[in-house]
Amino acid sequence: MxxxxxxxxxxxxxxxxxxxxxxxxxxxxxxxxxxxxxxxxxxxxITWELVSTKPSLLRGTVGILPNILNTAYLILATLAVVLPLGVGAATYLNEYAKNERLVRVIGLATETLAGIPSIIYGLVGMLAFVQFCNLGTSLLAGALTLAVMTLPTVIRTTEESLKTVPQSYREGSLGLGAGKWHMIRTVVLPCAIDGIVTGCILSIGRVAGESAALLFTAGMANEMMNLLEAVQPGNAGSTLTIALYMYAKERGQFDVAFAIAVILLALTFLVNLAAKAAAGKLKKKRG
Amino acid sequence: MDKMRRMGKRVETGMGALFFLCGVLTILFVALITVFLLASGIPAIQKIGLFDFLLGSVWASTAAEPSYGILPFLLTSVYGTFGAILAGTPIGLLCAVFLAKMAPEKAGTAVRGAVDLLAGIPSVVYGLVGMIVVVPFVRDAFGLPDGANLLSAIVVLAVMILPSVISVSETVLRAVPKEYEEASLALGATWTETVFGVVVPAAKSGIATAVILGVGRAVGEAMAVMMVSGNVANMPKLFGSVRFLTTAVASEMSYSSGLQRQVLFSIALVLFLFILAVNLILNLIVRRGERNE
Incomplete structure (x- = not known):
């Protein structure tokens, strides 16, 4: 031709x-x-010693187990806060809200939140949670900051999924005499579980990769903590990303930094796979 | 029975109120962030004077007679973002056109997977790779004493905005009506000519959205930039060590106090207003696009 x-x-x-x-x-x-x-x-x-010990000045060894644990705690704590709030907000928007203008303003606010750079979240988190709420530099303050940061993601994915729940389900449930909350709890939300899961996965990816928002909120301690200690005010802890930054920028230990980068990369890969699988499910339901 | 009904009603009202609270939470958060930033950012600007603060070209926060001009940071952020957009958009757009209109299914899946993965890589990892690969490369290629400069930051930023530019552009390119293509093909244009002559122009406003999204991402990036830009408060030079708005906040926060600390909040306020303006433009474009349809 x-x-x-x-x-x-x-x-x-x-x-x-x-x-x-x-x-x-x-x-x-x-x-x-x-x-x-x-x-x-x-x-x-990446050696067994690296991933299974904490750093020791005495022996001169480097270990990143505390950072791995802190990352896990941070993910759990953030999800525990953001899930109820995000799912609740999406439910309000899709099931309750009648005022068009309010919905538009909420949408605008959600978009604004999604666009704010993480360094600003870090700063405001420091002002609000660390100082104003007096939580101290702590994983808890970091988790609360990240919960605000990931809120738009959870709202968006949950809302997408809620929109795919057929209207007839709601009518059926209400017709059988269920109250609105009962209907939402037993019919609507279970049907939207895939969207909620997608929101979770995306949030995990965001939390695991976040650094700027944690610098001034979660702190840089490398001590071992259990889950209970981790969510108490005043207990600081550095995640893998912060540890990477410190090893690369402040101490020049690039081998450790690269080892952490590989772990973060593996995490990214897993999150990506999981998100794809969840999105595939969502698509199937729609189609 | 009556009692149960009353209980049920109370639960209903309670849950309704709870959901409403969750719903307006985002508004509340945006308001709180604004209030916190205004309250902690304005005092220093008042002390220094808006003019000296925004247009002062000397930043010497730890000097005996401190000077707090943030023009170097402002200009660096503007130049850095502009450079990243200039380098990243053509590549991103071409890649998006490839994905939306050209790619065989398998190649498309592969490239799309690559884009998704690039989007997921944490910014410190980009920073690390930039520090170890890009910075020495820039140093050797241009015969500089140190490669940590604006150019390295632009290169890293350009890579980091690629995923958002590509995925948004692809979506809008796919949304262009098939009839446009058919008309163009019927008039004798080849497929490539159709795509670049008809589809891309038709998706203009959507592509603008993608670019502005990239601007937002580049302006707000802190960690990766901090690791490759050298972090000295110079006026922007392509081969000079520079400091961005974001890194200005981050780099002095841990040891600052008094007015110096307050100024950092003022810088954050400027950054916040910058991002709000970007969002506003984005919204205007999107709304105009919707109206045109």
């Missing part, structure tokens, strides 16, 4: 096609390059 068009046009088409393939190739190359380089630099330093 290209025989019929002029040489100039053919050249232009060829050029544009080439540029497009180049751009797509570049994106893939970037990913492969970053992953390959991280694996190459980091994997040799």
């Amino acid at each position: 290209n025989e019929t068009i002029s040489a100039a046009r053919r050249a232009k088409v060829f050029l544009l096609n080439a540029l497009m393939y180049l751009a797509a190739g570049l994106v893939c190359l970037l990913l492969v390059g970053i992953i390959g380089y991280l694996l190459f630099r980091g994997v040799p330093y």
Whole structure:
């Protein structure tokens, strides 16, 4: 078919096609390059000692177990706060709200929250939770900050899923005499579980990868804590991301930093897979 | 029976109120963030004077006679973001066109997977790779004493905004009506000409959304930039060590006190207003796009 068009046009088409393939190739190359380089630099330093001990000045060893645990605690605590609030907000928007204008304002506020950079969350979290609520630099303050930060994600995914619950389910439930709350609890929310799960997974990814918002809220301690200690005010703890930053920027221990980066990368990969699986389920339900 | 009904009613009202509270929570949070930033950011601006604060070109917070001009940070953030957009948008847009209109199914899935993964990589990891790979590369390529400068930051930022630019652009490109393509093809344009001559222009406002989203991401990025930009409060130079608005807040927060600390909150306030403006523009574009449909 290209025989019929002029040489100039053919050249232009060829050029544009080439540029497009180049751009797509570049994106893939970037990913492969970053992953390959991280694996190459980091994997040799992931040892059992590194992931199973805490850092010891006496023995001069480095361990990141406290950071791994802190990341897990932070994820749990953040989810515990953000899930009820986010699901509640989405339920209000989809099931209760009648005032169009209020819904629009809430939507606008949610978008605004989603657009605020994490460094500002960190700063306001420090002002509000660390100082104003007097929680001290602590994992708890970090979790509360991240809960506000991840709220838009949970609201959005839950709302998407609530919209796919057929109206007839609601009518059936109400027709049988259920109250509105009873209907929501037993019919609507269980049907929207996939959206809630997707919101959870995306939040986990966000929390695990967050650093700027934690710098001034969750602190930099590397002590071992159990879950109960971790959620008490005043107990600071650094996550994997903060530990990576400290090892790379402040101490110049790049081997440890790369090892942590590989762990974070694996986490990202898992979160991605899980999110894809959940989204696939959601799509199937819709289709 | 009557008692039960009354109980049920009370539970209903209670739950309704609870859901309402959750619903307005985001409004409350935005209001609180604004109040906290205004309350802690304005005093220092009053002390220094708005003019000296915004347009002062010397930042010397720890000097004997401190000077708190944030123009270096403002300009660095603007230049850095502009540079990242300039470098990232063409690549992102071309990649999005490829994904939306050209890619064979398997290649599309692969590239899309790569984009999703790139979006998920934490910013400290980008910072680390930038520190170890980009910074030395820039240093050697341009024969500089140190490669931690604005250019390195732009490179890292450009990579970091790619995923959002690509995924939003792809979505809007897919939303362009098929009839446009068919009309163009019927007039004898080739598929590539159709895509670039008709589909891309038709998705103009959506692509603008993608770019502005990228702007928001680049302006707000702190950790990765902190690791590669050198972090000295110079006026922006491509090959000079620079400090962004975000990194200005982060780098002195841990040891600051008094007026110096207050100024950091003022910088955060400026950053916040910057982001709000970006969001506002985004909303206007989206709304205009909706009206046009």
